[in-house]
Amino acid sequence: MAEQQPAITLERVCKSFGPNHVLRDVSLTLPAGKILVMLGPSGTGKSVLLRCLVGLMKPDSGRIFIEGQDITALDERRSADREQLFALRRKFGMLFQDGALFDDMCVGDNVAFPLRQHEKMSEREIADRVAQYLEAVGLKGVQRKMPAELSGGMRKRVAFARAIALRPKIVLCDEPSSGLDPVMSATLDELILELHRKFAITFVVISHDTAEARNIADYIGLLYKGELQEYGPKEQVLRSSRRHINQFFDRSTDGPIKVL
Amino acid sequence: MTNRSVRWFEACAAFVEFLCAVCRCLVTGPRYLVETLRVMDLLIRRCLIPVGLAVAPVGAVISLQGAGLFRMFGAESLLSSLLATAIFREYSPALASVMVAAQAGSSIAARIGTMKVRGQIDALAVMSVDPIRYVVVPGLIACIIVTPLLSVLTTLLGLVSGWFFAVPVMGVDHGSFLANLYAQVSLVDLWVGMGKCMAFGTAVGLIAGFLGLRTSGGATGVGKAANDTVTLTIVLILVADYFVSMLLLRLGV
Numbered sequence: 001m002a003e004q005q006p007a008i009t010l011e012r013v014c015k016s017f018g019p020n021h022v023l024r025d026v027s028l029t030l031p032a033g034k035i036l037v038m039l040g041p042s043g044t045g046k047s048v049l050l051r052c053l054v055g056l057m058k059p060d061s062g063r064i065f066i067e068g069q070d071i072t073a074l075d076e077r078r079s080a081d082r083e084q085l086f087a088l089r090r091k092f093g094m095l096f097q098d099g100a101l102f103d104d105m106c107v108g109d110n111v112a113f114p115l116r117q118h119e120k121m122s123e124r125e126i127a128d129r130v131a132q133y134l135e136a137v138g139l140k141g142v143q144r145k146m147p148a149e150l151s152g153g154m155r156k157r158v159a160f161a162r163a164i165a166l167r168p169k170i171v172l173c174d175e176p177s178s179g180l181d182p183v184m185s186a187t188l189d190e191l192i193l194e195l196h197r198k199f200a201i202t203f204v205v206i207s208h209d210t211a212e213a214r215n216i217a218d219y220i221g222l223l224y225k226g227e228l229q230e231y232g233p234k235e236q237v238l239r240s241s242r243r244h245i246n247q248f249f250d251r252s253t254d255g256p257i258k259v260l
Numbered sequence: 261m262t263n264r265s266v267r268w269f270e271a272c273a274a275f276v277e278f279l280c281a282v283c284r285c286l287v288t289g290p291r292y293l294v295e296t297l298r299v300m301d302l303l304i305r306r307c308l309i310p311v312g313l314a315v316a317p318v319g320a321v322i323s324l325q326g327a328g329l330f331r332m333f334g335a336e337s338l339l340s341s342l343l344a345t346a347i348f349r350e351y352s353p354a355l356a357s358v359m360v361a362a363q364a365g366s367s368i369a370a371r372i373g374t375m376k377v378r379g380q381i382d383a384l385a386v387m388s389v390d391p392i393r394y395v396v397v398p399g400l401i402a403c404i405i406v407t408p409l410l411s412v413l414t415t416l417l418g419l420v421s422g423w424f425f426a427v428p429v430m431g432v433d434h435g436s437f438l439a440n441l442y443a444q445v446s447l448v449d450l451w452v453g454m455g456k457c458m459a460f461g462t463a464v465g466l467i468a469g470f471l472g473l474r475t476s477g478g479a480t481g482v483g484k485a486a487n488d489t490v491t492l493t494i495v496l497i498l499v500a501d502y503f504v505s506m507l508l509l510r511l512g513v
Contacts, residue, residue: 051382054386056382056385056386077277077281079284082390086388086390087388089385089386089387089388090388092386094383094386096379096382096383097379098378098379100378100379100380100382100383101380102375102380102383103374103378103380113387114387117387117388117389118387118388
């Protein structure tokens with residue numbers, strides 16, 4: 001069997017906002033079907049990295065390949081590129097930090113939204129699929145509720161169901177565990193593992209929760225001040241003697257990572 | 261160049277780009293008809309009562325103030341001509357548009373702004389749905405259709421309230437009121453009024469969409485976007501209305 005193409009490849013990606021360098025020379029390769037947990041203190045460019053991956057932001061320099069296709073070469077303003085970009089984004093599901101559910105739609109319509117946009121399915125099939133995914137995230141029968149009626153954890157799980165509704169190959173999660181109680185974040189982690197096993201989805205999880213990294217990661221990266229301080233398979237990173245990674249996993253204030 | 265003028269220039273460039281994107285979405289599919297109808301329904305419900313309340317007194321005031329004055333010259337039968345001209349040509353399109361700017365513009369800008377600051381616009385883009393196509397264009401089309409509809413309503417309300425204060429209250433003769441009602445207005449006035457409404461509706465929809473999508477800075481930003489939309493569109497409508505009226509008077513229409 002030919003070697004599978006990596007899901008995500010970054011080549012020397014740089015991004016800055018004015019004098020603020022958010023990403024500096026970030027390069028990495030993530031094989032398909034693996035879970036990457038990208039760690040780092042708040043405000044070190046993790047979310048920007050995620051936004052660059054789906055083409056919501058364009059890096060200043062460097063290239064990003066999604067299954068071999070260069071997403072940075074596509075300009076949303078050109079119509080031919082836009083079609084390609086939209087086609088490329090169909091490979092992605094994204095779980096936003098606070099869910100980003102549509103407030104004026106009920107839960108069922110939120111999860112059905114991507115299906116109605118992109119799949120030629122009957123309403124009945126859509127309803128079945130929605131029920132199936134809501135059950136998968138442990139929320140049976142909440143279809144008619146509005147997002148405002150749900151707790152933060154429930155909203156995140158609904159958003160998760162929406163993110164995986166189109167059976168994407170790559171799912172990006174922006175801090176899935178932030179603002180959740182430990183039990184709920186463990187539940188979400190298990191959900192990620194289960195979906196990973198079931199559908200062989202590649203995950204990129206942004207987090208600052210080291211427990212989460214230990215539990216679910218195949219690969220771990222550590223971003224600090226826009227630079228990728230550490231990246232590799234979990235075992236290798238956990239054995240690393242680099243002070244950045246040790247400080248982060250030891251929850252210590254003593255080390256190269258400084259709080260501004 | 262100062263920072264301020266750079267920002268202003270940048271905003272203008274962004275608006276031109278936005279306009280191009282909107283035009284592209286208008287001529288190509290897919291179109292979100294259900295979403296458009298939903299926004300229209302929302303706008304009509306938001307605007308109906310405020311617009312009615314704003315225009316009804318105008319007819320009443322013209323009749324109340326005009327009846328005495330016209331009577332001094334023995335021309336009270338011509339009161340309805342003034343009433344109809346003023347309402348058809350000026351008040352109805354301008355007031356309907358201003359109220360649409362205030363009600364519809366603010367609610368569209370606030371809705372899009374909220375979606376923007378809560379990441380829902382990005383979520384749309386990640387789901388391969390063009391946000392301009394899905395949230396801006398339906399709002400724009402709804403504004404273009406709803407404004408003339410409301411103007412028809414305001415015209416009727418203005419005339420009815422004008423009639424009420426002229427005929428039963430001030431004692432103008434009912435027959436001559438009706439006979440002279442359309443003496444000074446023509447079909448052209450009607451079309452000009454409708455055209456103005458559609459143009460102003462377009463301005464409201466575009467500005468609300470543009471400022472909504474540019475919202476940043478949380479709930480404060482949303483409030484600012486809604487507020488800026490209302491201020492900008494009302495000023496624009498009043499200035500544009502003045503020039504259109506002057507032009508039409510010059511042309512003798």
